[in-house]
Amino acid sequence: MGTKKAITTPAEVSAFALPEGRLKARRAVKSKHGAGLSLEARAGKSTKLWMYRFNLGGQQREMMLGSYPAMTLKRAREEHATAVELVKKGLDPRKQRASEKANNLSAWTMRNAFERWIEHYQQTPGRKQQQPPTAKTVSQQRGRWRRNLAPLLADFYVRDVSRRLIIDVLEQASKKGKVEARHSLNLLRQLLRYCQIREQIEVNPTDGLTPSDIAASASPPRKRYLSLSELHQLWQAIDDARADTEGKATTAVLSIPVANALKLLILTGARRGEVASMRWDEIKKDIWTIPAERTKSRRQHQVYLSPLALKLLDEQRHLGVGEFVFASTQGTGNPIHPDSLSTTIARLQGRSSKEHNVAAPLNHLHHFTVHDLRRSFATQATEVLMADPFLVETMLAHAPPKLIGTYNHAKRWKSQVIVWLSWGELIAQKVASSPTSNANSFKSVSPTMMTSSESEPELDASPNNQRSAGTIVSNSQASAPPDFITFIDIEASGLKQPDSYPIEIGWADTLGNSDAFLICPLPQWTYWDEDAESLHGITREQLQEEGVSVDEAVKRLEEMLGVETVFCDALAFDGFWLDRLFKAAGIEPSFQLADVYQLYGALGAERATRLGNIIPSYS
Numbered sequence: 001m002g003t004k005k006a007i008t009t010p011a012e013v014s015a016f017a018l019p020e021g022r023l024k025a026r027r028a029v030k031s032k033h034g035a036g037l038s039l040e041a042r043a044g045k046s047t048k049l050w051m052y053r054f055n056l057g058g059q060q061r062e063m064m065l066g067s068y069p070a071m072t073l074k075r076a077r078e079e080h081a082t083a084v085e086l087v088k089k090g091l092d093p094r095k096q097r098a099s100e101k102a103n104n105l106s107a108w109t110m111r112n113a114f115e116r117w118i119e120h121y122q123q124t125p126g127r128k129q130q131q132p133p134t135a136k137t138v139s140q141q142r143g144r145w146r147r148n149l150a151p152l153l154a155d156f157y158v159r160d161v162s163r164r165l166i167i168d169v170l171e172q173a174s175k176k177g178k179v180e181a182r183h184s185l186n187l188l189r190q191l192l193r194y195c196q197i198r199e200q201i202e203v204n205p206t207d208g209l210t211p212s213d214i215a216a217s218a219s220p221p222r223k224r225y226l227s228l229s230e231l232h233q234l235w236q237a238i239d240d241a242r243a244d245t246e247g248k249a250t251t252a253v254l255s256i257p258v259a260n261a262l263k264l265l266i267l268t269g270a271r272r273g274e275v276a277s278m279r280w281d282e283i284k285k286d287i288w289t290i291p292a293e294r295t296k297s298r299r300q301h302q303v304y305l306s307p308l309a310l311k312l313l314d315e316q317r318h319l320g321v322g323e324f325v326f327a328s329t330q331g332t333g334n335p336i337h338p339d340s341l342s343t344t345i346a347r348l349q350g351r352s353s354k355e356h357n358v359a360a361p362l363n364h365l366h367h368f369t370v371h372d373l374r375r376s377f378a379t380q381a382t383e384v385l386m387a388d389p390f391l392v393e394t395m396l397a398h399a400p401p402k403l404i405g406t407y408n409h410a411k412r413w414k415s416q417v418i419v420w421l422s423w424g425e426l427i428a429q430k431v432a433s434s435p436t437s438n439a440n441s442f443k444s445v446s447p448t449m450m451t452s453s454e455s456e457p458e459l460d461a462s463p464n465n466q467r468s469a470g471t472i473v474s475n476s477q478a479s480a481p482p483d484f485i486t487f488i489d490i491e492a493s494g495l496k497q498p499d500s501y502p503i504e505i506g507w508a509d510t511l512g513n514s515d516a517f518l519i520c521p522l523p524q525w526t527y528w529d530e531d532a533e534s535l536h537g538i539t540r541e542q543l544q545e546e547g548v549s550v551d552e553a554v555k556r557l558e559e560m561l562g563v564e565t566v567f568c569d570a571l572a573f574d575g576f577w578l579d580r581l582f583k584a585a586g587i588e589p590s591f592q593l594a595d596v597y598q599l600y601g602a603l604g605a606e607r608a609t610r611l612g613n614i615i616p617s618y619s
Contacts, residue, residue, distance in 0.1 A: 006030040007039060010073050018043060026051065029073070033081040039068065050076040054087045063094045108200050110161060111154040114145055117194045131298045136273070141187055148173040148184045158195045163205040170214035181216035185209065224368050225376040228384070231266060231431045237348050237361040238262055256319060257326040257336050258344055260312045265341070265370065267309045267427055268420075269377030269396055271296065272370050276338040278325040286310060290397075301397040304417045306424020308432060342370045377423070383495075384426065386570030387419045395419065415595070484510045486566045487596070490574045491536045493521070494529025501525045502577040503543055504536070505553065507566065515556060520547030522584060554585040561591040571595045 006028040007013055018025050018041040029037045029050075040049040050065040065071070065079040083093035108116070122138045125131050133141075152169045153161065166188060174181035189206040196204045226234065241254045261275050268275070274290050282289050288303040295301050305313070316325050324335040346352045349367065350360030357363065378396055381387045395416050491504040506516035520543055528540055548556070568574040575593050582589050 004028075007073075013039060013048075013068060013073050016048065017041060029076070031077045031080050033077065033084045036084075037065075037076065037080045050079070052080055052083050052093075054083070054093075056087055056090070056092060061092070061094070063097070108158045108195065109154065110156050110158055111150070113158050113195050113200065114150070114154075114191060117191045118142065118145075120194060121190070131292075134293070134298075140183075144180060144184050144187055148176075148180060149188065158192070158200045161192070161201075161205060163209070166205055166209070167214055170216070174214050174216040178211075178216040181214055182211045185211060185214060185216070222369075222372065222375070224366065224372045225379040226368060226372065228380065228426075228430045230365055230368075231376065231427070232433075233362060233365065234348070235263065235266070235431050240361065241348065254344060255329045255336075257316065257329065258340055260316055261326045261336060262341060262344065262370075262373075263312055263432075264309060265373045266377070266431070267306060267312075267424060268303050269374050269381075270303060271374065272338045272341045276326060276341060277335045279323050280325055281323070283313065283325075295397055297397055297399055299397070302413070303395075304420040306420055306427075308424045308428045345370050380426075381419055381423055385419060385422050386573065388415070388570075388572045390572075391415055391419065486510075486561065486564060488561075488566045488568050488574065488593070490568075490577050491538065492532070492573070492577050493525070493527050493540075494532045495573065496527060496529065497576055498580075499527035500529070500577070501527070502553075502581050503538060503547070505557070507557075507561065513560070515560060517553065517556065518543050518547035519553045519581070520544055520549055522550060550581060550584045554582055554587060554589075558587075558590055565592050565594045567594050567596040569596045 004027055007016065008030045013029075016027055016039055023043045024040065026038045026040045028035075029039050031037045036053045038051045038053070040051050042049075047070075048068040050068065050071055051062055052065050053060065053062040055061075063083070065076055065083070068076075071079070086093040086096055118138065118141060121133065121141065123132055126133065149169060152172075153165075156165070170181050170185055170188075173184050185206065189204070189209075192201065192204045192206055195201050238254065238259045242256060242259045261278075264270070264275050264278075265272060268288075270290070274294060277294060278288070282291065283305070286305045288305055290301045290303065292298050292300045313325060320327065322333060324333075326336045328334050328336050343352055345368070347357075348360060348362045349365065350357030350363040351367065374396065378392050381392050381395075382389050391412055394412065486507060486509040488505065488507040490502050492500045492502050494500045501521060502519055503521070504516070504518050506514070508514035518538065521540070533539060571593060578589065578593065
């Protein structure tokens with residue numbers, strides 16, 4: 001080492017060189033942590049070595065702390081300080097470093113951990129669906145890792161990932177999108193639990209962490225659905241933007257497959273991915289069977305195809321051959337991409353770029369998405385067609401509530417077919433028709449009692465037009481029409497249960513008998529939906545002035561309907577409201593309600609629907 005002055009500055013470190021004719025040379029380095037630190041240069045080596053010489057147990061030993069320039073003077077002094085402290089405790093810093101290196105070799109980085117976890121994840125059944133995630137879900141998880149997490153976490157050892165670090169990373173992700181940030185938190189929770197079980201960490205730093213902690217609280221669920229008028233405008237915009245007969249697609253037009261796929265979304269309420277990847281071998285006559293691997297619930301699902309839906313598919317058959325119904329026009333043999341349906345809806349509203357296109361055909365409509373078409377089907381089928389809500393949920397392939405799913409496995413397929421048929425007819429008449437033939441039909445079709453100037457006496461009548469109470473229709477579908485049929489319709493203060501109550505009742509039979517009256521609400525019946533008021537055009541004040549009492553309403557029904565079966569088109573709602581009325585009067589009804597769909601087999605859907613329109617209104 002000689003008597004040369006110890007190195008004190010980075011410049012001296014850089015200037016230190018091997019003297020001519022020497023193979024190795026060292027020079028002491030000043031450190032406030034004590035003696036023993038030096039810098040060594042060797043012949044034929046461009047780097048220099050930081051060395052530490054120490055005395056342990058009466059023996060001289062040394063170790064290499066690092067190399068220059070990779071390790072700076074400042075860093076070398078820090079490493080020297082760590083080694084000095086170990087020596088003071090009687091520990092050999094060389095063995096300590098070897099132990100740390102061994103730990104590092106067995107420790108996972110977050111990058112290693114993610115690759116191990118994602119392989120495990122894609123092969124492990126979920127708790128709810130009891131099946132491994134789809135390829136799409138796995139791809140989404142990889143995308144979240146790559147975009148939101150890997151840039152800041154990939155190189156950290158799992159053991160060094162703190163709760164504070166996770167919050168910082170996810171807060172940045174939340175600024176891009178709250179939904180993605182919530183999904184990323186869930187990904188990290190699963191990933192770090194996987195690491196915890198494999199003893200890479202003792203405590204999962206995401207435990208107890210909620211979306212609100214990362215500024216990613218869930219937004220209120222979307223409620224947007226399209227009215228029949230809006231659906232008509234969308235249908236017309238699709239037709240106007242369709243490609244020409246040669247199938248040429250530009251930014252100003254739609255390819256025919258995309259146009260027809262959007263229309264099928266309206267007609268079926270299916271998910272965009274299910275429609276986009278629809279295959280010909282999934283269609284048998286008028287039934288589309290979606291295999292389990294293509295549904296979100298991972299259960300096979302059937303959809304009835306109305307005549308209008310079949311017409312769209314027939315057009316697709318003439319466009320070419322291939323396994324996919326909605327094949328891409330690029331000639332790749334692949335189906336259209338689900339995102340093309342979303343971007344088309346956005347473009348028709350002028351929302352496909354940051355600068356909104358005010359000239360877009362649907363720019364004037366309140367913002368909606370492709371998924372809102374599915375909500376539109378569900379809402380309109382329930383409100384306009386008065387379909388049973390649980391039945392509609394089944395038609396959407398939603399999992400039923402736990403108790404119903406556990407104890408009731410009935411699919412009610414025949415009832416589903418009727419609703420899809422009725423929906424298809426409604427779309428054909430109110431949505432897909434031309435503007436001229438549909439000029440005055442933009443008001444939503446409501447369950448308001450419809451007026452007919454005369455009944456339709458197509459069924460056999462009893463002599464002298466007398467009502468007979470002897471015919472009862474069973475709960476199974478009738479094979480032959482009864483001698484006469486009675487229909488009932490009920491308006492209420494709203495749809496909310498158990499708060500709503502009946503405000504108007506009308507009934508009529510095929511012999512020409514009928515009655516309609518308002519009901520004065522009881523003092524405890526306070527719930528009132530203003531939207532319902534605007535729909536049926538009856539005010540609460542009118543009920544109080546013109547309505548009959550609850551007892552009088554029940555008396556009039558009992559006197560005329562006797563012990564027969566009375567048909568309605570909204571059994572779940574009408575049954576609830578009648579039950580509330582009769583309980584308020586303190587008696588049990590002598591007649592029973594049945595679903596009008598039971599008549600469809602005997603009468604045909606069209607005729608049963610026409611007969612249902614004979615119910616009078618109060619006004």
